[in-house]
Structures are given as structure tokens and as C-alpha cells.
Amino acid sequence: MPPAHSSEEQFVLHWGEMSSRWGINRSVAQIHALLYLSEEPLNAEQISERLSLARSNVSNSLRELQAWGIVRVVHQLGDRRDYFESVSDVWDMFLTILEQRKRREVDPTTEMLRECVAQHEAQGRDAFALARMRSLLELLEMLAAWYGQMRSLSPASQRRVLKMGRKLTKIVGDVRPIRKGRRS
Amino acid sequence: MPPAHSSEEQFVLHWGEMSSRWGINRSVAQIHALLYLSEEPLNAEQISERLSLARSNVSNSLRELQAWGIVRVVHQLGDRRDYFESVSDVWDMFLTILEQRKRREVDPTTEMLRECVAQHEAQGRDAFALARMRSLLELLEMLAAWYGQMRSLSPASQRRVLKMGRKLTKIVGDVRPIRKGRRS
DNA sequence: CATTAATTTCTGTAATTACTGAAATAGCAG
DNA sequence: CTGCTATTTCAGTAATTACAGAAATTAATG
Numbered sequence: 001m002p003p004a005h006s007s008e009e010q011f012v013l014h015w016g017e018m019s020s021r022w023g024i025n026r027s028v029a030q031i032h033a034l035l036y037l038s039e040e041p042l043n044a045e046q047i048s049e050r051l052s053l054a055r056s057n058v059s060n061s062l063r064e065l066q067a068w069g070i071v072r073v074v075h076q077l078g079d080r081r082d083y084f085e086s087v088s089d090v091w092d093m094f095l096t097i098l099e100q101r102k103r104r105e106v107d108p109t110t111e112m113l114r115e116c117v118a119q120h121e122a123q124g125r126d127a128f129a130l131a132r133m134r135s136l137l138e139l140l141e142m143l144a145a146w147y148g149q150m151r152s153l154s155p156a157s158q159r160r161v162l163k164m165g166r167k168l169t170k171i172v173g174d175v176r177p178i179r180k181g182r183r184s
Numbered sequence: 185m186p187p188a189h190s191s192e193e194q195f196v197l198h199w200g201e202m203s204s205r206w207g208i209n210r211s212v213a214q215i216h217a218l219l220y221l222s223e224e225p226l227n228a229e230q231i232s233e234r235l236s237l238a239r240s241n242v243s244n245s246l247r248e249l250q251a252w253g254i255v256r257v258v259h260q261l262g263d264r265r266d267y268f269e270s271v272s273d274v275w276d277m278f279l280t281i282l283e284q285r286k287r288r289e290v291d292p293t294t295e296m297l298r299e300c301v302a303q304h305e306a307q308g309r310d311a312f313a314l315a316r317m318r319s320l321l322e323l324l325e326m327l328a329a330w331y332g333q334m335r336s337l338s339p340a341s342q343r344r345v346l347k348m349g350r351k352l353t354k355i356v357g358d359v360r361p362i363r364k365g366r367r368s
Numbered sequence: 369c370a371t372t373a374a375t376t377t378c379t380g381t382a383a384t385t386a387c388t389g390a391a392a393t394a395g396c397a398g
Numbered sequence: 399c400t401g402c403t404a405t406t407t408c409a410g411t412a413a414t415t416a417c418a419g420a421a422a423t424t425a426a427t428g
Binding site: 022 | 192297299309310333
Binding site for chain 3: 025026027053054055056057060080
């Protein structure tokens, strides 16, 4: 075991703690953190040792990370074990996670809403509820459309949009940088 | 109880199912869904009945919804019970949730990263790990900056940015709407 | 100040989710 | 085919989280 609490370990540990807020489990997050900081790929055995996790747990967690698309398997010559490495580009990683979250969290919700709206229209009873469902659906569709367009830009342009910020303010012609007094 | 499986109920039920993906619990989601579809505010008793949940559960869930800022308490004249209603504007609701998630999920992570980077610099051992932590931190800070600027726009302008989409493509001067062949 | 209604806090239980260790499977080397 | 190593699946256990019901608190009314 490496010297207790190197700052790499700090990071791995903290990343693991954050995990619950992000809706993934600790093992998965810790493994990802470890791989992200590691210059060379690691195999399951090494990960299992470093983090004191059961091999089976490591195996499953690695599978999940691969499903998310942020960890890849690579091979060393003359070694038949699987080695794993994290996607290195943070922007790429961010987009990948965003895409996955959209797929898992937003898309099914949109689909469900569409069905609810359709069904509600058919039996057409409560106009108020219908209107509310519709505006929710509209929002989700607008967001999805925007996301789709951003995604169609080259990574370079995506970064550019992100860095534009202030300039956007002018383009969009906003005179009043409103100061919402809401809550607190 | 309304006729089994009106589409309002469908919505409430489905919303409850989605909840786990969104990282909140079923009761909270169901209550929010119910309030969102309800034209008039409801009190805890009514909610408890409608959804067959324990009063205490309803009470706690309502508190959580208020903490999220998407449900408010209102009062009827001559009735000392608390009545609750959902924020009605979906855009407002969206921003509120985004803000909260940033506060709970992103900000602490950023803070933690800053500490890790500082500490790592101090003891300055593994340059590779340090570089990776730095680029992660950079990304988070960039996103936070962008978010801050968007938030400073008036709601109207925010919507405008959202609807711009295609136009942004030109402003940002992207010629090649890249088609990333990544995965499937 | 006592009574009653409304709400919250607390405690135990149920349900879910995460994890381990053992057993099974897959795949390569001789 | 046989033995060996890496990986996965599975079944049981531990830990966490969600929830119900009772008890306690708060607040209003007469």
C-alpha cells in the first residue's frame, strides 16, 4: 500500500464520497478516479488491491464504467490480462457523460410524457393538467433540440461557444442583466 | 379517489418511477407531480390520501421539495392548514433545479478539487496526476463561468439563446458539422 | 390556561442497493 | 485434453435508504 493519504488517494477517496450525489456508487467512482490519475493502464487485480475491493466488485464496476463510455480496455503485449484506462480528454469525458445521462434520465421521461399527453388528449378530461403536461414536454423537446445542435458542432466550436459567454449576452441583445432576488 | 388510472395518475406514477434515475425518491417525485398537475393547492392530508402515503412521509417530502425551491406553501383564508403548490413556470422550474444540482453536485466537487490540486502542488510528487486534476478543475470552472453568465441574462434572453441553436453554428463559424462515428 | 388541530420528529421495520467470497465459466499453453 | 489463469456469475450478507406509525411539539382557539 502506498504512503497513507498521498493526495492521489485523497482525490480517489473524495471522488468516491461525491459519487452518491452524482447517482453512482462509491466503488465505480473510486475506480474511475484511480484510472484517471494513473499514467499507465491498470488491471483488475491491481485495482482490487489498491482500493481493497473484491475482484468481482471491480469487475462489475469496470463494466459499468465501460458502459458509460469513460473507461476503455487495452492490452499489453505478452500479457493476457485486461488493462483499463480512463478517457483522458476532460471535454470528451464531459460530453460522454452528458450524453449518457440524457439517454438514461431525460429521453425516457420525454417518451413517457408524450404518451401521457396523447392519452390525455384522447380522453380529454382535465384541461389544466393537460396544459401543464404539454408545457413540460415542450421544454424537454426544446432542450433536446438545443443539445442536438451543440453536439453537431466540432469539439473546437463547442469549446468556443462555452468560452463565448459574455459575447453571447450582446448577440442576444440583453440590456438588463436581471438580478433575480429569489430566495435568500 | 378518482377513477383508477386517469392519465393524471399515470403521470404521477410514471414520474415516481423516473425519480430513481433522477436521484430523488419516489414519494418526493409523486408529490411534486401531483402538485404540478393540480389547479388548486393541496394540503398534506389530501396529498397523503391521494397517494396513500404516511403523513410523516408527506411532511418530509414536502420539506424537501421546498428546499429544492419547486414547491411553495400558500394559505387559504380561514384555514390554518398549510397548502402547497408547485412552481408553475417550467423554465423557472428547470433553472431552479439546475441551480440546486450545481450547488449540491458540482460546487463541492470543484472545491474538493481545488484543495487536492493545492495540496498536491505543495508536496509536488506525481506530475501526471497533478496535470489531470488541473484539467478537470479547469473544465468545472469553465462550465461554472458559462453557467453564471447565462444565469445573469433575463429569462427572455435565456430562452432566446436556447432557441438560437442553428444560428450559433454560424456565429461560431463551424463549417464542418462533424459526424462523430463514436460507438454504434 | 386548557383543548384541539396541524405538523414535525423519532424509532423501528421494510425494501433496496452495494458488496463480498465462492463457484462457474472462458480461454490459453503445453 | 489437461492444467492453469483471468474473468464473470451467483448467492448470501452488509449497509443504506425509504417509509410507516407513534410520540412529541407547535400553534391557534375559546
